[in-house]
Amino acid sequence: MTEGPTVSDFDPRALLAASRLGVLATIKADGLPQLSPVMPFYDPATGLLHVSMTEGRAKTANLRRDPRAALEVTSEDGRSWATAEGPVELVGPGTDPQGPEVQALVDYYRAAAGEHPDWDEYRATMVADKRVLMTMTVARVYGQSIG
Template sequence: MTDLADVRRIVAQDSGLASVSVVRADGTPHASLVNAGVLDHPVTGEPVVGYVTYGPVKLRTLRARPATSILWRAGWRWAAVDGDSELIGPGDVDAEQLRLLLRAVFAACGGTHDDWDAYDRAMLDEGRVAVLVSPRKVYGNA
């Protein structure tokens, strides 16, 4: 049985490098590579999987069809989380809450930064959005 503790262990082995799959408008799958980790939801406190993204097409896709599957691997060990995505970006919360959330997602993936002010500016300039996936199913062989 795999749980979020197993996911956290795999995340630590490769900076949370994961494949994320969502569903396009035509019903076909779309996969991309992201850094994703486990963190506490900023409102509910429940553990969620988080990653950061941007781009109007991906954001429209996630808003219209939030079903998401995320898969991590380390060697032959793997863990996956299926659930629905929630997007939190500019305009969804105040600027300070978003700044702290984007940092929390980055840290959950094992990220560190020598210049957090530069990181914050880049996230703001790029219009980055936190994607939080509430786990409905966690599975794998981790």
């Protein structure tokens, strides 16, 4: 029987890189956390974590006011978790489907999911939906595995 990783083998960055569902914590104006479910993409080679979000939502407004965030992911069995913290930058929303703001979202999609079947449609949707790309420079990662 093959055993899972031991606590000493646990790498929270590997869990962060493998996860496509997490909870993003931003800071509300009153100082309390605001939590949002998101679909993150973490690139361990660059130390950057990306999330696509919509302009006008609470998390976007919070990050424009205070550009710090934390993101928590959990393993499918719930026995491991990892948290990334760091400063963020927001790009977008773009108004030109061929503009740099939308290109940043295209680059994010390619890295996270591969090729899209219709890039023109994707670009138009990013503009229409007022999508914004959050990029976190991961300053700290921590977590635990209950092995």
